[in-house]
C-alpha cells in the first residue's frame with residue numbers, strides 16, 4: 094500500500110459508499126474517501142488529506158461516470174449541506190441504504206441469519222419534508238435566508254427554492270425574504286454581542302422555520318428572533334398570511350441567548366393559531382413550533398404501519414413505547430392493545446403527547462417524563478410488565494443501563510425503530526446475548542437524497 098502525498102493528483106475508481114454518503118475508492122490498497130464520488134465512477138482526484146490508513150480527495154474531473162450518476166435537479170447541490178445524494182439515481186440510493194443495514198447488522202451486530210426485507214422506497218423522492226429550518230445570516234443591508242454550506246457552519250447559502258419542501262413552503266420562504274428585505278429588518282450578529290458595550294446593535298432575525306401539515310395544507314412560519322419585537326414582526330406576519338393563505342400560524346420564538354439554536358425561551362403568537370394540525374394513521378396531531386413531529390408524514394405513516402404489524406397486537410397486551418417523543422407510536426398502538434406506557438425525556442414532548450391523546454379521546458396511555466434508564470427500572474419495581482416493547486431511540490441508541498432494564502423486563506417482542514444502523518446493530522447484538530433473536534429487519538427510506546437510514550427490527554425472546 095503506497096500512501097499518496099497531499100496535493101497529489103491521481104485516478105481512482107469508486108467502488109463503495111461510506112456511511113455518510115462519501116465515495117470510497119482504493120489506490121494500490123490505500124483507501125480514499127471522495128465526496129461526490131459514487132460507485133462505478135472513474136475520477137481524477139486531488140488528495141486533500143493523507144493519513145496513515147486512509148485519506149480524502151476532491152474530484153478534479155469525472156473521467157468516466159458511473160451508470161448510476163444522474164443530473165442533480167437542485168442548483169445548490171454540491172455546496173448545500175442539505176442533500177448529499179441527488180447525483181445518485183434513486184434505485185441506487187435505496188440499494189446503498191439496504192446494504193448499509195445488512196453490513197452493520199452482520200459485521201457490527203454479529204447477527205446470524207435473519208430476514209432483511211427489501212427497503213421501502215419513498216413515494217416522493219422530493220418535496221417530502223413537512224419541516225425545514227432556515228438560518229438568517231448576512232448583513233442587515235443584505236440578508237441571506239437559507240441552509241449552511243456543507244461542513245461550513247459559517248457560510249449560509251441564500252436558498253430561493255428547496256426541492257425537499259413543498260411549493261407552499263417555498264412560496265412562504267420567498268415571501269419571508271421579500272418582507273425582510275422590503276422592511277430592512279436587521280439580522281442577528283453573534284459577533285456584535287461581544288461589542289455591545291461599544292454600542293453595536295446585535296440585530297433581530299436568527300432563523301425561520303417552516304412547517305406544513307401535509308394532510309391538512311396548514312402551514313406554520315416560526316420566526317426565531319433575538320428580541321420579543323412583536324411590533325416589528327406583527328405586520329410581517331399579517332402580510333405573509335395575506336399573501337399565502339395556507340399560513341395558519343405565524344409565531345415568534347425569542348432566543349436571546351448566544352447559543353445558535355432555533356428554539357426560543359418564549360413564544361408570541363403573531364397571526365392565526367399557535368399550532369397546525371396533521372393527520373397520521375387515523376390520529377390527529379396538533380403540532381406547535383417546538384414540538385417534535387416526524388418530518389416525512391407519508392413515510393412516517395408507512396413506518397408506523399410496519400411497527401404496528403411487528404407488534405402483532407391482539408388487544409390484551411401492555412405495550413411500552415420507549416423514547417416516545419410526542420407519542421405518535423403510543424397513540425397509534427393504543428387502539429390495538431390494553432395499555433401503553435410512553436417514556437420520554439423531553440417534558441415538552443410529553444406535554445404534546447398528553448394533549449394529542451386527549452384531543453383524540455385516547456385514554457389508555459400513560460406518558461412518563463424522564464430518561465429510559467431511570468424510568469424503566471422504576472416501572473419494573475412498581476410491578477409493571479409488558480408483552481411488547483417498541484423503542485425509537487435517538488442516533489446514540491440505548492444507554493447500557495436502559496438496555497439492561499429492557500432485558501430485565503423480558504418482553505416477548507421488541508420492535509426497534511432505528512435511525513442509525515450502527516447503534517441498531519450494537520443494541521440487537523446485546524439483546525441477542527439476553528436471549529433475543531432478530532426475526533426480520535425492514536429498512537424504510539424516510540429521507541431520499543440524504544444518507545439517513547431508518548429501519549425497523551422485530552426481535553423475539555427465545556423460549
Ligand SMILES: C[S@@+](CC[C@H](N)C(=O)[O-])C[C@H]1O[C@@H](n2cnc3c(N)ncnc32)[C@H](O)[C@@H]1O
Nearest residue numbers: 416417418419420421437438439464465485487
Ligand atoms: C427518534 S425520537 C422518537 C420519536 C417518537 N417515536 C415520535 O414519533 O414522536 C427519539 C426521542 O427520544 C427522546 N430521548 C432522547 N434521549 C432519551 C432518553 N435517554 N430517555 C428518554 N427519551 C429520550 C428524544 O427527546 C426524542 O423525542
